[in-house]
Amino acid sequence: MTLPPGALPPSRTYASVAVGEVLPELPIPVTRTLIVATALASRDYQDVHHDPELARERGSKDIFMNILTSNGLVDRYVTGWAGPAAVVKAIRIRLGAPNHPGDTMVFTGTVTAKSDADHRVEIAVTGANSLGAHVTGSVSVQLSGEDR
Numbered sequence: 001m002t003l004p005p006g007a008l009p010p011s012r013t014y015a016s017v018a019v020g021e022v023l024p025e026l027p028i029p030v031t032r033t034l035i036v037a038t039a040l041a042s043r044d045y046q047d048v049h050h051d052p053e054l055a056r057e058r059g060s061k062d063i064f065m066n067i068l069t070s071n072g073l074v075d076r077y078v079t080g081w082a083g084p085a086a087v088v089k090a091i092r093i094r095l096g097a098p099n100h101p102g103d104t105m106v107f108t109g110t111v112t113a114k115s116d117a118d119h120r121v122e123i124a125v126t127g128a129n130s131l132g133a134h135v136t137g138s139v140s141v142q143l144s145g146e147d148r
Contacts, residue, residue, distance in 0.1 A: 011083025023109035042068035065099035093137030
């Protein structure tokens with residue numbers, strides 16, 4: 001869908017979402033720049049996120065993505081599907097395989113529950129790379145009851 005400049009994409013409504021709905025996949029190329037820039041942006045100056053030699057000395061094959069970046073990308077995945085009117089209420093994640101430069105993390109998700117009382121939708125999310133699941137968890141998002 002092509003939007004005019006400055007226009008916001010439509011938001012999902014609570015009524016338009018069904019338990020079992022599968023979110024579209026979202027591939028994220030894991031570049032060295034992404035890893036370093038997002039670690040610095042989140043004020044994570046641990047050397048394993050920017051210094052390949054020190055990362056290898058500490059047992060990693062290369063630098064790797066930090067948890068704050070993974071958390072932010074999970075948020076981006078769900079809100080990209082839900083739209084700008086959605087409000088993220090909770091993100092619960094667990095890290096697995098590291099994200100190294102040169103790989104691609106592919107997000108997948110499924111709507112697992114709905115709450116009529118507050119229009120919350122629960123989404124199970126996985127971000128996997130060539131080593132396996134990098135991040136798994138769930139996101140609780142509140143959707144509007146009306147079209148926007």
